[in-house]
Amino acid sequence: xxxxxxxxxxxxxxxxxxxxxxxxxxxxxxxxxxxxxxxxxxxxxxxxxxxxxxxxxxxxxxxxxxxxxxxxxxxxxxxxxxxxxxxxxxxxxxxxxxxxxxxxxxxxxxxxxxxxxxxxxxxxxxxxxxxxxxxxxxxxxxxxxxxxxxxxxxxxxxxxxxxxxxxxxxxxxxxxxxxxxxxxxxxxxxxxxxxxxxxxxxxxxxxxxxxxxxxxxxxxxxxxxxxx
Amino acid sequence: xxxxxxxxxxxxxxxxxxxxxxxxxxxxxxxxxxxxxxxxxxxxxxxxxxxxxxxxxxxxxxxxxxxxxxxxxxxxxxxxxxxxxxxxxxxxxxxxxxxxxxxxxxxxxxxxxxxxxxxxxxxxxxxxxxxxxxxxxxxxxxxxxxxxxxxxxxxxxxxxxxxxxxxxxxxxxxxxxxxxxxxxxxxxxxxxxxxxxxxxxxxxxxxxxxxxxxxxxxxxxxxxxxxxxxxxxxxxxxxxxxxxxxxxxxxxxxxxxxxxxxxxxxxxxxxxxxxxxxxxxxxxxxxxxxxxxxxxxxxxxxxxxxxxxxxxxxxxxxxxxxxxxxxxxxxxxxxxxxxxxxxxxxxxxxxxxxxxxxxxxxxxxxxxxxxxxxxxxxxxxxxxxxxxxxxxxxxxxxxxxxxxxxxxxxxxxxxxxxxxxxxxxxxxxxxxxxxxxxxxxxxxxxxxxxxxxxxxxxxx
Numbered sequence: 001x002x003x004x005x006x007x008x009x010x011x012x013x014x015x016x017x018x019x020x021x022x023x024x025x026x027x028x029x030x031x032x033x034x035x036x037x038x039x040x041x042x043x044x045x046x047x048x049x050x051x052x053x054x055x056x057x058x059x060x061x062x063x064x065x066x067x068x069x070x071x072x073x074x075x076x077x078x079x080x081x082x083x084x085x086x087x088x089x090x091x092x093x094x095x096x097x098x099x100x101x102x103x104x105x106x107x108x109x110x111x112x113x114x115x116x117x118x119x120x121x122x123x124x125x126x127x128x129x130x131x132x133x134x135x136x137x138x139x140x141x142x143x144x145x146x147x148x149x150x151x152x153x154x155x156x157x158x159x160x161x162x163x164x165x166x167x168x169x170x171x172x173x174x175x176x177x178x179x180x181x182x183x184x185x186x187x188x189x190x191x192x193x194x195x196x197x198x199x200x201x202x203x204x205x206x207x208x209x210x211x212x213x214x215x216x217x218x219x220x221x222x223x224x225x226x227x228x
Numbered sequence: 229x230x231x232x233x234x235x236x237x238x239x240x241x242x243x244x245x246x247x248x249x250x251x252x253x254x255x256x257x258x259x260x261x262x263x264x265x266x267x268x269x270x271x272x273x274x275x276x277x278x279x280x281x282x283x284x285x286x287x288x289x290x291x292x293x294x295x296x297x298x299x300x301x302x303x304x305x306x307x308x309x310x311x312x313x314x315x316x317x318x319x320x321x322x323x324x325x326x327x328x329x330x331x332x333x334x335x336x337x338x339x340x341x342x343x344x345x346x347x348x349x350x351x352x353x354x355x356x357x358x359x360x361x362x363x364x365x366x367x368x369x370x371x372x373x374x375x376x377x378x379x380x381x382x383x384x385x386x387x388x389x390x391x392x393x394x395x396x397x398x399x400x401x402x403x404x405x406x407x408x409x410x411x412x413x414x415x416x417x418x419x420x421x422x423x424x425x426x427x428x429x430x431x432x433x434x435x436x437x438x439x440x441x442x443x444x445x446x447x448x449x450x451x452x453x454x455x456x457x458x459x460x461x462x463x464x465x466x467x468x469x470x471x472x473x474x475x476x477x478x479x480x481x482x483x484x485x486x487x488x489x490x491x492x493x494x495x496x497x498x499x500x501x502x503x504x505x506x507x508x509x510x511x512x513x514x515x516x517x518x519x520x521x522x523x524x525x526x527x528x529x530x531x532x533x534x535x536x537x538x539x540x541x542x543x544x545x546x547x548x549x550x551x552x553x554x555x556x557x558x559x560x561x562x563x564x565x566x567x568x569x570x571x572x573x574x575x576x577x578x579x580x581x582x583x584x585x586x587x588x589x590x591x592x593x594x595x596x597x598x599x600x601x602x603x604x605x606x607x608x609x610x611x612x613x614x615x616x617x618x619x620x621x622x623x624x625x626x627x628x629x630x631x632x633x634x635x636x637x638x639x640x641x642x643x644x645x646x647x648x649x650x651x652x653x654x655x656x657x658x659x660x661x662x663x664x665x666x667x668x669x670x671x672x673x674x675x676x677x678x679x680x681x682x683x684x685x686x687x688x
Contacts, residue, residue, distance in 0.1 A: 108517070188590070190594055194556045194557060194559070
């Protein structure tokens with residue numbers, strides 16, 4: 001993290017709130033906390049935050065209404081919704097209300113952290129344009145072409161999408177669930193470690209014949225693509 | 229009493245009553261018309277006869293004189309063929325020539341006129357018959373004479389009264405019959421509804437296996453009962469599913485929860501070094517993850533079984549979905565040193581829930597991968613066949629014994645041969661639930677060696 005991320009956590013369960021505050025604090029986040037929807041909306045409207053975590057069920061004003069209200073007031077801070085309702089339709093409702101990502105309880109903290117990172121990144125100026133670059137790895141979105149140094153790398157369409165996602169989130173941890181959701185659009189976990197297999201295939205193509213590896217496995221969390 | 233009161237309030241009874249009243253009214257109108265026409269016709273005939281009689285007498289008088297007329301009147305008075313008729317000849321100044329009685333009636337215009345009068349005005353009778361009606365034709369003759377030819381209307385009155393009585397009787401009988409039919413019909417309806425109500429009551433009291441009575445007649449009631457019965461069937465299934473989930477939760481989550489608890493308790497018994505704490509906590513986190521996975525799987529199954537939000541279904545491009553899965557698993561298979569082949573027909577489309585369908589096929593592929601030894605083969609095929617789409621996952625694993633093939637779809641069932649493999653024993657339950665949600669059939673067959681699972685979707 002180059003600078004401290006300011007996070008607003010709106011969550012009524014004090015144990016969960018303490019847990020998230022502590023965890024995020026240790027990861028270098030600055031966390032403000034509101035324990036009801038009314039205060040949460042007030043703080044979100046008047047404070048400056050990089051990202052928000054909103055519980056779906058809140059006293060005072062429920063999470064989805066709060067987000068709708070924020071969007072109406074033209075505040076577009078990325079929002080991660082936390083919910084105990086986990087079906088696809090619930091997720092769709094959440095995203096429709098203006099949420100940017102949706103995480104179902106119970107979740108692993110590493111998952112929360114990875115998703116938050118991905119969201120916080122959105123509010124920062126991102127590398128624009130149609131060519132993504134990490135180190136000497138270049139991906140041209142228009143020409144559908146990938147090169148590392150001078151070598152052109154042949155990728156299957158899905159591998160291309162996978163790499164594109166990893167490059168868009170360069171320097172961040174990307175979990176298997178995030179890949180399943182964003183690259184394959186699956187909202188469940190297969191038992192077979194299909195993602196690992198696809199990552200290792202991709203790794204073989206982009207890293208194997210080069211000195212410095214770019215695609216790293218983060219134990220117990222997921223993967224990260226970044227410069228050595 | 230309660231039943232008959234209820235009966236009066238039934239729609240069937242009310243309908244029969246309205247029907248009966250309408251019918252009776254129509255009958256009354258028709259019969260009344262007949263009655264009036266008959267009455268008029270009888271009167272016309274009477275008048276014609278009177279006119280005829282009078283004409284004969286007047287002609288006799290014109291041909292001869294008043295005495296001759298008088299004579300023939302006397303004859304006629306005693307003639308039995310003309311006994312219905314009454315002949316009276318009177319003179320203004322004298323007493324009745326024939327009977328000595330002076331009628332108090334004269335023609336208004338001094339010529340000829342019909343009238344219906346009480347008999348007492350014409351004749352001297354015994355009191356009883358004074359009011360009997362008679363039809364009279366009065367003819368004014370020269371020199372102050374007046375000829376009255378009359379006919380007793382008694383017999384006609386009798387006929388008319390009979391007709392009238394018949395009319396009333398018919399209406400009464402119609403009404404009564406209609407009411408009785410209505411009662412009987414209404415009673416049947418009441419009994420039928422009473423049965424349905426009673427059954428519903430028993431179901432409310434908790435006996436979900438009760439069903440509405442269905443007769444062979446297949447009338448509206450039977451059709452309604454049948455629809456309600458299929459609804460009850462569905463409800464019972466859902467209830468059963470829910471109960472199953474709770475039972476399973478109780479049985480199968482208790483064990484791992486207890487394990488976690490025991491482990492933590494043991495750790496707390498005495499001080500340990502940091503590494504031991506770390507290791508215990510890490511293992512516990514792993515266990516909870518497993519619990520969460522089981523829990524989620526159960527919820528998915530329950531949701532799929534209850535068919536929630538089916539109205540949000542979409543057209544699913546099954547070809548695209550399966551190709552994507554094939555691509556996803558092909559790599560994994562290669563890693564496990566399995567050969568993977570996919571043969572998926574073009575343009576397979578299906579109305580359903582994409583995520584659930586993907587998860588079901590994923591579970592089948594996961595199983596195939598898990599149980600097929602290195603060097604084996606996993607095949608995913610999708611074909612169209614007579615209005616069916618058949619998605620099949622085939623492997624060259626150890627296969628499933630014939631007698632176990634039903635059992636494997638039950639929750640938490642893990643065959644002995646699979647005990648050592650990871651898994652919750654819920655994968656195939658979800659496949660089954662997703663299949664029945666999409667009205668598809670799941671078929672298992674042996675390949676010797678190996679297993680073939682088929683999802684057969686009816687896309688008509």
